[in-house]
Amino acid sequence: MTGQAGTARRPTRQRAAIARALSGSAEFRSAQEIHADLAGSGTRVGLATVYRNLQAMATDGEVDVIRSPDGESVYRSCSTDHHHHVVCRSCGLAVEVTGDAVERWAEAVAAAHGFTQVRHTMEMEGLCPACTSSRQRGTVVRRPTQAPRRVVDG
Amino acid sequence: MTGQAGTARRPTRQRAAIARALSGSAEFRSAQEIHADLAGSGTRVGLATVYRNLQAMATDGEVDVIRSPDGESVYRSCSTDHHHHVVCRSCGLAVEVTGDAVERWAEAVAAAHGFTQVRHTMEMEGLCPACTSSRQRGTVVRRPTQAPRRVVDG
DNA sequence: ATTCACGATGAGAATCGTTGTCAAATGTGG
DNA sequence: CCACATTTGACAACGATTCTCATCGTGAAT
Ligand SMILES: [Zn+2]
Ligand SMILES: [Zn+2]
Ligand SMILES: [Zn+2]
Ligand SMILES: [Zn+2]
Numbered sequence: 561m562t563g564q565a566g567t568a569r570r571p572t573r574q575r576a577a578i579a580r581a582l583s584g585s586a587e588f589r590s591a592q593e594i595h596a597d598l599a600g601s602g603t604r605v606g607l608a609t610v611y612r613n614l615q616a617m618a619t620d621g622e623v624d625v626i627r628s629p630d631g632e633s634v635y636r637s638c639s640t641d642h643h644h645h646v647v648c649r650s651c652g653l654a655v656e657v658t659g660d661a662v663e664r665w666a667e668a669v670a671a672a673h674g675f676t677q678v679r680h681t682m683e684m685e686g687l688c689p690a691c692t693s694s695r696q697r698g699t700v701v702r703r704p705t706q707a708p709r710r711v712v713d714g
Numbered sequence: 715m716t717g718q719a720g721t722a723r724r725p726t727r728q729r730a731a732i733a734r735a736l737s738g739s740a741e742f743r744s745a746q747e748i749h750a751d752l753a754g755s756g757t758r759v760g761l762a763t764v765y766r767n768l769q770a771m772a773t774d775g776e777v778d779v780i781r782s783p784d785g786e787s788v789y790r791s792c793s794t795d796h797h798h799h800v801v802c803r804s805c806g807l808a809v810e811v812t813g814d815a816v817e818r819w820a821e822a823v824a825a826a827h828g829f830t831q832v833r834h835t836m837e838m839e840g841l842c843p844a845c846t847s848s849r850q851r852g853t854v855v856r857r858p859t860q861a862p863r864r865v866v867d868g
Numbered sequence: 869a870t871t872c873a874c875g876a877t878g879a880g881a882a883t884c885g886t887t888g889t890c891a892a893a894t895g896t897g898g
Numbered sequence: 899c900c901a902c903a904t905t906t907g908a909c910a911a912c913g914a915t916t917c918t919c920a921t922c923g924t925g926a927a928t
Contacts, residue, residue: 570895570904592885606907611886613905619803621841627781631915632885646824646832649773655827662836665815670800670838673809678800678840682816684824686832687775724875724924746914760878765915767876785886786914 569616574605578613579637582623586641588634626681638679648688723770728759732767733791736777740795742788780835792833802842 569575581594589597595610614635618625623635643658662682670678723729735748743751749764768789772779777789783801797812816836824832 572894572905574906590885604907608887608908609906621803627785630885631781631785631787633785646827646829648829649775649831655829657823657827659819659823661819662816665813665819666836666838669811669813670840673800673811674843674846675800675802675809675838675840676846677803678838680836680838682820682834682836684820684829684832684834686824686829689828692828692830726876726923728877744914758878762879762916763877784914 569620574609575613577603577605578610579617579622582617582635582637586636588624588626588628588636590628590632590634592632594635621677621679624679624681644682644684646684646686648691649685650687650691650694653688653690723774728763729767731757731759732764733771733776736771736789736791740790742778742780742782742790744782744786744788746786748789775831775833778833778835798836798838800838800840802845803839804841804845804848807842807844 577598578594581597582589584597591611591614592607594614595605595607598605598610614623614625614633617623618635621638623637625633625635628634642663643656644662646655646657647653666680667678670680731752732748735751736743738751745765745768746761748768749759749761752759752764768777768779768787771777772789775792777791779787779789782788796817797810798816800809800811801807816834820834821832824834
């Protein structure tokens with residue numbers, strides 16, 4: 561059978577704590593970070609439980625989840641400010657951008673296929689101005705592994 | 715100093731084999747799959763080498779890379795047909811979509827920040843028509859883990 | 869062609885995020 | 899309160915990716 565009459569998910573102290581921790585920040589955070597936060601604030605929750613609940617909340621559409629470039633799953637409560645990034649492939653410079661155009665497009669194309677409660681992620685990567693000119697001059701920036709600078713921008 | 719006069723990357727039999735394997739398919743494939751392909755076709759290449767080269771090619775902008783939902787990095791040679799997905803959060807149904815609007819938007823917004831050689835990834839997720847109506851009827855599809863069906867579409 | 873310096877390779881160990889296991893604890897419905 | 903299905907937690911197991919390091923292959927110089 562595919563579906564079973566809906567017994568809602570049970571409310572537990574752990575689930576509540578995790579939800580609270582999530583809504584506390586507007587940034588994407590990993591399961592481990594959240595687990596650490598909880599532990600730090602005296603709330604004792606098993607790591608596996610954090611993973612399980614974050615997953616559940618994700619499939620229930622309560623949180624957004626994306627994969628960080630390092631391969632971690634990072635979560636963020638849905639309602640928070642929504643934006644995208646343009647990241648430099650060479651030096652890691654990141655710029656935040658927003659744009660109604662994509663938002664509307666995503667909504668429209670998904671709706672056209674009958675999908676509801678649609679959410680999306682989009683990332684752009686290329687060469688930043690500095691790295692672009694470096695390459696033109698024939699020099700190659702070989703993965704400086706420098707900490708990505710984060711540049712906020714509307 | 716950030717950059718050093720460019721000693722290009724050295725050509726090796728392994729690198730060539732990996733590049734060939736990549737251009738052979740228009741689909742995203744994982745490092746392990748490519749390694750298996752090579753081994754299958756009698757080309758002996760170390761797994762670590764496959765990883766290293768795929769990464770290098772990615773930072774050089776020769777291949778696209780995204781994270782599959784299972785957490786694997788999957789690679790695809792750049793020039794191949796470009797599209798996006800709308801995936802059902804509940805049953806895994808996936809629809810391929812294309813749209814000039816996003817493509818142009820991404821290009822424009824990145825250019826506005828001086829970025830060049832821009833590439834992007836975008837994924838949408840929501841509830842497919844079937845799962846939407848299921849929920850409305852009060853039934854909950856609890857992660858059937860059914861193999862995602864792939865539905866091509868322009 | 870020979871030599872040199874250094875990037876590239878490969879085999880296996882080591883990492884580390886994530887998932888599985890299963891007994892104990894805890895909500896729920898009656 | 900009772901019977902029962904979920905959820906939790908501690909820890910083992912997994913698996914993709916990265917690291918280590920001895921050895922090899924290339925490009926450049928001689
Ligand atoms: Zn850059
Ligand atoms: Zn958006
Ligand atoms: Zn569905
Ligand atoms: Zn696109």
